[in-house]
Amino acid sequence: DTGVSQDPRHKITKRGQNVTFRCDPISEHNRLYWYRQTLGQGPEFLTYFQNEAQLEKSRLLSDRFSAERPKGSFSTLEIQRTEQGDSAMYLCASSPDRVVAEAFFGQGTRLTVV
Amino acid sequence: AQKITQTQPGMFVQEKEAVTLDCTYDTSDQSYGLFWYKQPSSGEMIFLIYQGSYDEQNATEGRYSLNFQKARKSANLVISASQLGDSAMYFCAMREGRTGGFKTIFGAGTRLFVKA
Numbered sequence: 001d002t003g004v005s006q007d008p009r010h011k012i013t014k015r016g017q018n019v020t021f022r023c024d025p026i027s028e029h030n031r032l033y034w035y036r037q038t039l040g041q042g043p044e045f046l047t048y049f050q051n052e053a054q055l056e057k058s059r060l061l062s063d064r065f066s067a068e069r070p071k072g073s074f075s076t077l078e079i080q081r082t083e084q085g086d087s088a089m090y091l092c093a094s095s096p097d098r099v100v101a102e103a104f105f106g107q108g109t110r111l112t113v114v
Numbered sequence: 115a116q117k118i119t120q121t122q123p124g125m126f127v128q129e130k131e132a133v134t135l136d137c138t139y140d141t142s143d144q145s146y147g148l149f150w151y152k153q154p155s156s157g158e159m160i161f162l163i164y165q166g167s168y169d170e171q172n173a174t175e176g177r178y179s180l181n182f183q184k185a186r187k188s189a190n191l192v193i194s195a196s197q198l199g200d201s202a203m204y205f206c207a208m209r210e211g212r213t214g215g216f217k218t219i220f221g222a223g224t225r226l227f228v229k230a
Binding site for chain 2: 001031033035039040041042043044045046050056088089090093095097099100102103104107108
């Protein structure tokens with residue numbers, strides 16, 4: 001297992017289109033996180049899963065955003081009817097099921113909405 | 115309310131000198147973890163060091179050490195003998211236990227510039 005992988009690495013889409021990102025976590029990690037990061041800012045929590053259960057969703061996440069983790073393995077993040085404000089880096093991370101365990105990050109998906 | 119506060123948007127340090135990056139946090143949980151990550155211009159998030167809330171000793175990893183002051187709720191990162199390659203964004207993060215839902219949240223970051 002080589003770490004957390006995200007696909008695609010870059011996505012350019014027209015405003016109003018739907019996009020879907022995929023994250024494959026480290027296989028033995030129960031927890032999977034999605035973050036959004038804009039230039040010069042820290043990662044902003046969006047949502048996270050323990051196995052297949054989505055435990056929390058940030059209030060920042062509008063109804064246009066949805067995430068799934070079927071079977072507790074890979075996860076997808078879908079953005080419907082994209083807006084220019086959705087342009088950002090979307091980071092996925094995974095960690096073991098312990099409080100004191102670092103999260104391992106993927107390379108991110110950079111979304112540009114034109 | 116901000117749970118992780120990094121008050122230094124940018125810091126400069128001379129090569130080979132030590133630098134301290136500040137981080138304060140807010141939690142009512144007894145069990146939590148504190149983490150520091152480095153993000154170079156390439157964009158990847160690199161884990162540096164962590165400290166558990168019950169750890170009595172300050173964490174150290176090579177040139178990185180975490181100055182943990184629990185009563186003051188601070189977890190400052192100390193980088194000794196700075197190198198040019200240390201120039202990057204540095205993020206402090208916290209994972210709370212049950213009351214915080216076990217999620218990891220990040221501060222706004224500090225950009226470190228190492229001068230030759």
